[in-house]
Structures are given as structure tokens and as C-alpha cells.
Amino acid sequence: MSTTSAAPAAVDVLALRDKAHALRRSMMEMTRGKGEGYIAQGLGIADVLAALYFSELRHDPARPDWPDRDRFLLSTGHYSIAMYAVLAEAGYLDPAELPTYGLNGSRLPMSTFDTTPGVEIVGGSLGHGLGQGVGMALGLRLDGSPARVFVELSDGELDEGSTWESAMGGATFGCDNLVALVDCNGIQADGPVTVAIEPVADKFTAFGWTTQEIDGNDMQALVDALQACRARDGRPKAIVLRTTPGCGVPSLVDRPRAHFVRVTDAEWADLMDELEASRGR
Amino acid sequence: MNHDTAVFGQTRGMGELVEVPDRVTELAPFGTELAALGAERPEIVALTADMARYSDVLPFRDAHPERFFNVGMAEQNLILTAAGLAKTGKIAYCTTYSVFVTRRAYDFVAIACAHSMADVKIFAGMPGLLNGYGATHQATEDLNMVRGIADLTVIDPCDATELRQVVRAVADIPGTVYVRLLRGNVPVELGPDYRFVPGQAALLREGSGVGVISTGYMTARALEAARRAQRDGVRAGVLHVPTIKPFDTEAVLDFAGRFDRLVVAENHKTTGGLATLVTEAMFDAGLLRPVLRVGLADEFFECGSQEYLEAKYGLDLPRMVRALVDGT
Numbered sequence: 001m002s003t004t005s006a007a008p009a010a011v012d013v014l015a016l017r018d019k020a021h022a023l024r025r026s027m028m029e030m031t032r033g034k035g036e037g038y039i040a041q042g043l044g045i046a047d048v049l050a051a052l053y054f055s056e057l058r059h060d061p062a063r064p065d066w067p068d069r070d071r072f073l074l075s076t077g078h079y080s081i082a083m084y085a086v087l088a089e090a091g092y093l094d095p096a097e098l099p100t101y102g103l104n105g106s107r108l109p110m111s112t113f114d115t116t117p118g119v120e121i122v123g124g125s126l127g128h129g130l131g132q133g134v135g136m137a138l139g140l141r142l143d144g145s146p147a148r149v150f151v152e153l154s155d156g157e158l159d160e161g162s163t164w165e166s167a168m169g170g171a172t173f174g175c176d177n178l179v180a181l182v183d184c185n186g187i188q189a190d191g192p193v194t195v196a197i198e199p200v201a202d203k204f205t206a207f208g209w210t211t212q213e214i215d216g217n218d219m220q221a222l223v224d225a226l227q228a229c230r231a232r233d234g235r236p237k238a239i240v241l242r243t244t245p246g247c248g249v250p251s252l253v254d255r256p257r258a259h260f261v262r263v264t265d266a267e268w269a270d271l272m273d274e275l276e277a278s279r280g281r
Numbered sequence: 282m283n284h285d286t287a288v289f290g291q292t293r294g295m296g297e298l299v300e301v302p303d304r305v306t307e308l309a310p311f312g313t314e315l316a317a318l319g320a321e322r323p324e325i326v327a328l329t330a331d332m333a334r335y336s337d338v339l340p341f342r343d344a345h346p347e348r349f350f351n352v353g354m355a356e357q358n359l360i361l362t363a364a365g366l367a368k369t370g371k372i373a374y375c376t377t378y379s380v381f382v383t384r385r386a387y388d389f390v391a392i393a394c395a396h397s398m399a400d401v402k403i404f405a406g407m408p409g410l411l412n413g414y415g416a417t418h419q420a421t422e423d424l425n426m427v428r429g430i431a432d433l434t435v436i437d438p439c440d441a442t443e444l445r446q447v448v449r450a451v452a453d454i455p456g457t458v459y460v461r462l463l464r465g466n467v468p469v470e471l472g473p474d475y476r477f478v479p480g481q482a483a484l485l486r487e488g489s490g491v492g493v494i495s496t497g498y499m500t501a502r503a504l505e506a507a508r509r510a511q512r513d514g515v516r517a518g519v520l521h522v523p524t525i526k527p528f529d530t531e532a533v534l535d536f537a538g539r540f541d542r543l544v545v546a547e548n549h550k551t552t553g554g555l556a557t558l559v560t561e562a563m564f565d566a567g568l569l570r571p572v573l574r575v576g577l578a579d580e581f582f583e584c585g586s587q588e589y590l591e592a593k594y595g596l597d598l599p600r601m602v603r604a605l606v607d608g609t
Contacts, residue, residue: 122392122396125388165353173350
């Protein structure tokens with residue numbers, strides 16, 4: 001599916017929920033194949049990616065280098081499992097390639113590289129996404145392009161000082177074609193987010209951004225928030241997304257070390273049953 | 282040129298290359314050439330991190346204000362923003378001091394720029410001892426750092442003539458380029474026939490017995506020393522190596538093989554820069570010659586004027602002449 005017009009259209013929220021469910025299924029299957037992955041974060045951000053790729057982004061999988069495409073930058077490269085799921089669902093990747101996720105020689109490595117079709121930047125070294133988003137927003141504006149730039153970043157990533165340099169830059173240059181999607185899921189490598197980053201929304205507001213804060217697993221709220229970011233008012237936009245790691249698979253939500261999850265073959269079927277049971281929650 | 286000469290005049294402070302009465306210099310060859318190139322190529326943008334006055338980029342700002350961005354004292358964001366601009370088809374020229382782009386923004390240069398072959402051209406100001414503000418501002422290990430990054434081109438120009446040519450050449454070198462910037466009143470050493478060719482060393486002076494292999498600002502010093510040494514009957518050859526990476530191994534070995542002894546001169550520590558590259562190449566090829574390394578020791582350096590620092594730490598003309606004549 002691709003959209004080639006920014007004109008607001010009636011959004012089928014139920015269809016987007018189905019898309020998010022399909023993404024979760026893909027991620028579960030990729031995790032089974034590899035036996036491990038950043039599945040919890042991926043499940044948490046599935047609704048956001050579904051809303052972006054199947055409702056908000058102007059993009060065309062047949063032309064991944066279309067100059068006027070909206071850019072989506074996944075700054076947290078270790079969320080790659082979610083990225084590949086949505087790129088396959090949207091038509092950038094052959095779904096048959098997904099089982100190679102994380103395997104030696106795959107085009108779908110554990111952390112994203114910009115050599116994968118549809119991936120805009122090398123992600124994973126945290127604190128790199130927002131600044132590149134600022135640069136892309138400036139470049140598109142210089143070209144008179146209607147395209148916008150959406151940058152995913154995470155709450156743990158806000159520890160990186162470069163993120164705040166970029167937040168100031170985006171506001172200074174009046175990048176109203178820039179949207180930061182801040183995935184606040186409360187976890188990072190060593191466990192719960194520990195540095196005093198809250199209140200996240202207030203910080204972006206203080207830096208000159210127009211900020212919203214929503215439940216990042218509420219599809220209607222996502223659609224509304226993204227549409228509100230279309231205003232070209234001289235200010236960059238931030239959406240603080242409260243997401244639940246493992247969302248859709250209750251056992252993974254409760255898993256104590258959810259940052260990096262290993263799934264055995266024995267438990268995979270049970271987890272898939274949980275996912276199916278949660279559909280249409 | 283329509284740049285703000287009043288503001289420009291204020292830029293002459295500690296660390297700027299000083300005007301020498303009997304030598305031709307050019308004011309701000311980087312900025313004036315970039316402004317001219319920007320008029321020809323609309324895809325060129327320029328960025329700085331609060332170093333517009335001190336990196337000679339003001340002529341570009343004044344000629345093309347809509348394509349100029351000052352991100353403030355934020356070198357990580359400087360490099361990231363440049364990378365983003367490059368990824369929308371722009372050629373992003375960045376300026377700050379060498380120390381800040383290397384020591385502070387290294388990961389961003391490597392991953393956001395070089396890894397993606399982004400057209401980011403970094404002009405890194407006041408390398409080595411050309412900054413008198415002490416160790417915080419002296420990039421004495423920058424060549425060692427940046428040559429360790431894959432898919433990155435590294436250039437250390439000699440003078441105003443070469444710097445102007447480099448400004449133009451890098452626009453057509455694919456990917457990310459790191460250039461050591463000479464600013465202020467930059468000497469003109471090379472003749473009008475000189476042509477910078479990316480990746481190639483240039484034989485500037487024929488000689489016998491002793492050969493100098495040098496880069497950057499120290500090539501001017503080497504040429505001057507070779508002229509002085511001739512009074513003592515020493516005919517020193519000079520090979521200028523402006524491109525540190527990719528390294529012109531073939532030309533260096535060809536030159537090194539023609540001399541009994543060699544001097545390597547650089548405005549950088551003698552470890553990890555040109556001398557390391559030259560001696561590695563020679564050893565790999567089984568070409569063994571005595572090599573005297575003129576450069577900086579592995580230490581931090583004081584504040585002071587350019588003349589004071591060069592004399593104290595061994596980059597000045599008497600040091601170079603001694604290296605050629607006495608071999609010490």
C-alpha cells in the first residue's frame with residue numbers, strides 16, 4: 001500500500017489494527033527462526049509502524065529512492081525486527097526473506113544498515129537519528145519538497161547528549177517538516193530506564209517543539225496524533241509514545257529482562273496463541 | 282567578494298597563520314573559493330558549529346545565506362545534520378576545529394557519514410600546532426584518528442593554492458572527506474602550475490642523498506629548508522603527500538628508493554600519522570632506509586604563539602634544516 005497525497009482521508013482504524021497484528025506475527029516468526037531478538041520493543045512499536053506505513057507516510061515501495069518520499073528514520077537500530085516486518089508488509093522486502101533475520105550473511109541484520117531496501121540510516125549507535133532527521137528536513141525544505149521526516153527514538157536513547165543537541169537544532173531551524181516519535185517503553189540494556197529523563201514531553205516542549213503524549217499502543221490516538229503533526233507552523237513536532245514492551249503477548253510483557261528476549265521452540269506455540277488471543281483487544 | 286570585512290578583521294587572533302612580510306599570502310582561501318563554488322553548484326551547503334569566524338566560512342554565508350547553517354557549539358549535531366543534508370542530495374561542507382570534530386564527534390563521522398558514503402566534506406580548522414590555545418585546541422593526533430575510519434578520504438593541504446583546489450576537488454570525491462583547514466592569511470608556496478590530484482603524491486623538488494616526505498603545512502617548511510640546505514651543499518628532494526588516505530604507496534616507495542636517507546615531516550605526532558604510513562609501506566616492501574621523523578612527541582602541548590610553539594616542539598625552520606644537513 002502506498003499513499004501519494006497528504007490530504008486527510010478517512011482512516012480505517014480497524015484495518016490498521018489488523019496491520020499491526022500482522023507485524024507482530026511476522027516478528028514472532030522471525031524470533032522463532034533466530035531463537036532470540038529484540039522482540040519486546042518490536043511488539044511495543046508495532047502499532048506506531050502500522051499507523052505510519054499504512055496511513056501517514058507518503059511513500060512508494062516501487063520507488064524507494066523517490067526524492068519526495070517521506071522519510072522514516074529508525075534511530076534504535078536494534079528494533080530492526082519491527083522495521084523488517086513493516087518493510088515486508090509494505091512491499092519493500094519479500095516476506096520470504098524474513099526468516100533470514102539475524103543470520104550470517106543476511107540483508108536483515110540484528111541492527112539496521114542503510115543497505116537494506118527502505119532503511120534510510122545506519123541505526124543502532126544511539127543518538128544518531130534525530131540529528132540526521134534535522135539535516136534531511138533542512139535538505140527537503142531547500143528543495144521545496146512537501147516530504148516530511150519522521151524519526152523514531154527511544155527513552156533510553158535520550159541519555160545520549162547528541163539527541164538534545166539535535167532537539168535544539170530542529171527548533172532553531174524551524175523544522176516543521178520533522179516529527180520525533182519518542183518510544184518511551186521504560187527499558188534499556190541494563191533493565192529499567194534509570195537516568196532521570198522524565199518528564200520527557202516537557203523537555204521537548206521546553207526546547208521549542210510542539211509536543212503530544214499518548215498511549216503508543218492506542219491506534220485511534222496514534223492516527224489522531226500523527227494527523228495533528230501535519231501543521232506547517234514553523235515548529236518541529238514530538239509525539240511521546242507510552243508503549244508496552246511485548247504488547248500483544250502478555251507473557252513477554254511480564255518477562256523480567258525484556259530488553260533482549262530468547263524464545264525457545266517449546267514456548268513459541270504458546271506465545272503465538274497468546275498473540276492470537278489478544279487480537280482485537 | 283561581498284563578505285563582511287569588518288567582522289572578518291576580528292578573526293585575527295591567536296593561532297591564525299601570521300602574515301609574513303616577504304611572502305605572498307591569501308586571506309581566507311577556503312571561504313572565498315567555497316563561496317565561488319557554491320554559486321556554480323546549488324547543491325552545496327555549508328555548516329559550522331559556532332566557528333564561522335574562525336574557520337573562514339563567512340564568505341559563503343554572505344553569498345548564500347539560505348544554504349548556511351550554524352548549529353551552535355554542538356559538533357555531534359554538526360556532523361549529524363550534515364549527514365542528513367547529504368542524504369537528501371546535498372554536498373555538505375562542515376567547519377569546526379579539528380579537535381572537536383575528531384575527539385568529540387568521531388562516532389558520528391564514522392557511522393553517520395563514512396559508513397553511508399555521505400557527501401560530507403569536513404574542513405577541520407587549525408590542525409596540530411597551528412592553534413596556540415594548548416592541548417584542548419590542538420589536534421595533534423587527528424590524522425591518526427581519522428585514517429582509522431574506513432571509506433573516509435583524508436587530505437592535508439600545503440598552502441592557499443592547494444587548499445583552493447582541494448575545496449573544488451572534494452565536491453567530486455564520493456563520500457566523506459576530512460581536510461585539514463588552513464585559515465586566515467595562508468601562505469602561497471606552490472606555483473601556478475601545481476595541480477592537486479586526489480590520492481596522488483607530488484614530487485615538488487628533485488634531489489639526491491636526502492629526501493623529505495611531508496604533508497600539509499610542513500611541506501612549505503620542507504621546501505624552505507631544502508633551499509637553505511643547498512647553501513651547505515645538500516640537494517634535498519621533496520615529495521608532498523597531500524592525501525593521507527588513500528595513501529599513494531607507489532609514489533612514496535619510488536621516491537624513498539632513490540635516496541640514502543629520508544626525513545618525514547608533519548604537523549602531527551610522529552606516531553600514527555604520515556611517518557607511520559611511510560615506514561609501514563617501506564617495511565612491507567622490504568625497502569629499508571634510515572628515516573628521521575620530524576613531528577610532535579607523544580605529549581600535550583602548551584599555549585603560545587605559533588613561532589614559540591614551533592621552536593619549542595621542533596617544527597620550525599632551523600629544526601628542518603638540521604634534519605636535512607646533519608641528519609639529526
